[in-house]
Amino acid sequence: MLNYLVRRLLVTVPVLLGISFFSFALLYLSGDPTDFLLPVNVPEATREAFRVAQGFDQPLLVQFVNFLGRALTGDFGTSLRFQQSAGSLVWERLGATGELALAAMVFAVVVGIPAGAVAAYRFGGFADRAVRAVSLLGQAIPNFYLGVMAVIVFAVWLRVLPSGGRGTLEQLLLPALTLGFGLVALIARVTRSCMLDALKQDYIRTARAKGLTEGLVVWKHALRNAFIPVLTVIGLQFGLLLNGVFVTEIVFSWPGVGRLAIQSIYSRDFPVVQTIVFLSAVTFVFLNLLVDLLYAVLDPRISYR
Amino acid sequence: MRSLAANATAPVVGTVTPLRRLLRSTSTRISLAFLFLVLLCAIAPSLLSPHDPYQQDLGNRLLGPVFSERAHPDHLLGTDQLGRDVLSRIIYGARITLLVCAQAMLLSAVVGTLAGLFAGYMGGWFDQIIMRLIDMQLAFPVILLVVAVVAIVGPSLTNLIIIMGISGWPRFARVARGSVLSCKEMDYVDAARAVGAGRWRIMLQHILPNILSALIVYASFELARMILLEASLSFLGLGVQPPVPTWGGMINDGRQYIFQSWGASFFPGLAILALILTFNMLGDDLRDALDPRLAND
Numbered sequence: 001m002l003n004y005l006v007r008r009l010l011v012t013v014p015v016l017l018g019i020s021f022f023s024f025a026l027l028y029l030s031g032d033p034t035d036f037l038l039p040v041n042v043p044e045a046t047r048e049a050f051r052v053a054q055g056f057d058q059p060l061l062v063q064f065v066n067f068l069g070r071a072l073t074g075d076f077g078t079s080l081r082f083q084q085s086a087g088s089l090v091w092e093r094l095g096a097t098g099e100l101a102l103a104a105m106v107f108a109v110v111v112g113i114p115a116g117a118v119a120a121y122r123f124g125g126f127a128d129r130a131v132r133a134v135s136l137l138g139q140a141i142p143n144f145y146l147g148v149m150a151v152i153v154f155a156v157w158l159r160v161l162p163s164g165g166r167g168t169l170e171q172l173l174l175p176a177l178t179l180g181f182g183l184v185a186l187i188a189r190v191t192r193s194c195m196l197d198a199l200k201q202d203y204i205r206t207a208r209a210k211g212l213t214e215g216l217v218v219w220k221h222a223l224r225n226a227f228i229p230v231l232t233v234i235g236l237q238f239g240l241l242l243n244g245v246f247v248t249e250i251v252f253s254w255p256g257v258g259r260l261a262i263q264s265i266y267s268r269d270f271p272v273v274q275t276i277v278f279l280s281a282v283t284f285v286f287l288n289l290l291v292d293l294l295y296a297v298l299d300p301r302i303s304y305r
Numbered sequence: 306m307r308s309l310a311a312n313a314t315a316p317v318v319g320t321v322t323p324l325r326r327l328l329r330s331t332s333t334r335i336s337l338a339f340l341f342l343v344l345l346c347a348i349a350p351s352l353l354s355p356h357d358p359y360q361q362d363l364g365n366r367l368l369g370p371v372f373s374e375r376a377h378p379d380h381l382l383g384t385d386q387l388g389r390d391v392l393s394r395i396i397y398g399a400r401i402t403l404l405v406c407a408q409a410m411l412l413s414a415v416v417g418t419l420a421g422l423f424a425g426y427m428g429g430w431f432d433q434i435i436m437r438l439i440d441m442q443l444a445f446p447v448i449l450l451v452v453a454v455v456a457i458v459g460p461s462l463t464n465l466i467i468i469m470g471i472s473g474w475p476r477f478a479r480v481a482r483g484s485v486l487s488c489k490e491m492d493y494v495d496a497a498r499a500v501g502a503g504r505w506r507i508m509l510q511h512i513l514p515n516i517l518s519a520l521i522v523y524a525s526f527e528l529a530r531m532i533l534l535e536a537s538l539s540f541l542g543l544g545v546q547p548p549v550p551t552w553g554g555m556i557n558d559g560r561q562y563i564f565q566s567w568g569a570s571f572f573p574g575l576a577i578l579a580l581i582l583t584f585n586m587l588g589d590d591l592r593d594a595l596d597p598r599l600a601n602d
Binding site: 015137140141149152156242246251262277285 | 437438440441444445447448450452453454456457458533536537553556559564567570574577578581582586
């Protein structure tokens, strides 16, 4: 297990290096980084001085090492728009995004897993067809479209929920459901197919034969064994959730990292963009690692050498 | 040599070809019919569209669809904030969507397939590098990355296609690599090698045709993903620029006026939803048709 952990971490290192290099290189995609960092009308002499002060005159590799060193200490430069450290700016918004992502994930798991399990148990029946139709729809509907429609129905027509902002539980409801809907569809589909497999196994017949109640057989024996692939999907789809965060936060004016990212891109605030690109990729890599390790805990059959 | 390869993979189901099996299903027929309609819109929008999509009519702004209260019989789906006909703009928008998404998908298919083919067949350090590159790129949230790059280099048609195309190659590479690994130990590959075929010949003429069905299925799902990505980009204002009509852009325009009229953002979204659904269902049906063993799931 320890051996595996070390090896897994070693593989992660080049990936992290690559991620850092890419986040760093973003600034150079269109040539001169001072184009982004300084206003257009700055005289060339000031520009040159800025280049020297920021180290843009040094070889790329040296600049990259500097970037890496600063990133490791949490220093990602200063936001051009807010005149504040980009790192702390992102940190301030992290709570809002975390709250939204967690609420969406809880919603997706609480609805998706039972829906998938019931669909598998009633294979071919009405519940199964309903779950399949909804999950087909859930995977096809764009997040932002769902969000805009939710606002039209609940905020404009029914006037029961606010159309945006953050603070109250009502304000959390629409964005969380919007963000979670696609995930519900996915989790329900995966749970369904894993449950279908699990229900065919010998131990289910054994459990039934020894007289366990149907509820115990399905919810404990079958679902437990179906859970590992479902967990993989949940873990991997956290990336998908991150994708949805950007547009969902824009639609609902949610003051999180996603909205900050898009707004920073509009206002060409590149230190902030770099920070978010870098941090979200790193988060994703570590989440994957965590999911891998969780398998071992959940499923004793998996052994790592 | 080639006939041997063909025999090894041909499904043993008599005269029922995959195409015929595909066309038997109702859902496929519906998806293909819808796809044909969208293609027609993209190729000859002027045939179907009732109005000029750029024609403004400020006296008739934000009309509702024809069955609502504030409606005009000339505008079936209503008008947008500048009085332009929503239906016409949706019809013209099909061209941009299909143009961008199909080309981006093709680009990522070619790059990804070649990378995956090489990585899987050659193995070794090349495989390692490709795999790490894939891990790396998949770690970034696609939307943020594409949005950031587009914002830097500018949202021209070519840039959009290239960037979206690059965003998709790792998934194709994974599918291709996986399929190569499972078929490179087959007898026909050994046979080809035994008669002296070179690496290139084996990869392109013997392995590629055999992994093609997996790739075609995947291409359909990837098209659905590209449509979503393109719609999100134009929703965020970083797609093809106005006044050219794009479905995502129309939703965003309509969003500012939802208190006056819901139609301007509702209908374009329906088009996106339907097209994504079409490619997802087509992908499912293709998989069933190309691999009859899976057909019952």
